[in-house]
Amino acid sequence: MDCYYHDETAAVAVCRSCGKGLCHACGVDVEHGLACPGCEENARQLIAYLAGHMKLGATGTSIIRASRGTTLIQGAFVALSGVGLGLLLYPTAGMFLGVVFVLYGGFLIRLGLRVPKEDQESSDT
Numbered sequence: 001m002d003c004y005y006h007d008e009t010a011a012v013a014v015c016r017s018c019g020k021g022l023c024h025a026c027g028v029d030v031e032h033g034l035a036c037p038g039c040e041e042n043a044r045q046l047i048a049y050l051a052g053h054m055k056l057g058a059t060g061t062s063i064i065r066a067s068r069g070t071t072l073i074q075g076a077f078v079a080l081s082g083v084g085l086g087l088l089l090y091p092t093a094g095m096f097l098g099v100v101f102v103l104y105g106g107f108l109i110r111l112g113l114r115v116p117k118e119d120q121e122s123s124d125t
Contacts, residue, residue, distance in 0.1 A: 001014075001021040002021060003021050003022055003023035003025075003026055004020035004021050004022065004026075004036070005022075005023075005026045006023055006025070006026065009023040009025070010023065011023060012024055012027070012034075013027055013033065013034040014033075014034075015027075015034065015035050015036045015039050015043065016030060016032070016033040016034065016035050016039075016043040016046060016047060017035055017036070017039035017042040017043040017046055018036060018039050018042075020036055022034050022035075022036065028040045030043045030044050030047060031044070031047060032047050033047070064115060065115060065116060065117070067115065068112050068115040068116075068117060069112075070112075071108055071109075071111055071112030071115065072108075072109060072112035072113070074108050074112075075105045075106065075107070075108030075109035075110075075111070075112055076105065076109065077105070078101055078104055078105035078108060079101065079102050079104075079105025079106055079108075079109065080105070081101050081105070082097075082098045082099065082100070082101025082102035082103075082104070082105055083098065083102060084098070085097055085098035085101055086098025086099060086101075086102065
């Protein structure tokens with residue numbers, strides 16, 4: 001890729017805002033990359049916007065990890081409800097509903113066990 005402004009010069013980076021190729025002479029340093037002289041402010045705003053969303057990603061991860069206990073409790077409740085329904089509806093074909101509840105509860109428990117514990121987060125990095 002060649003520099004957008006200097007056809008004979010090889011590009012060393014891409015503008016963070018518009019994506020044009022830039023050489024050393026054309027690129028303006030905007031913290032985490034280069035930008036065109038006209039795109040400097042847009043690139044800074046884009047970098048700040050992306051940095052804010054990356055922080056939200058970490059928050060979402062902690063929410064998922066905190067949901068481990070809730071998922072396990074829900075799975076146990078659904079499975080036990082299925083056992084109760086199965087015993088209550090035993091002689092009838094409605095017992096199938098109890099089996100479905102037990103299977104779904106088991107699925108929720110397995111799903112909850114797959115989510116890492118919160119204290120494992122620091123050991124994973």
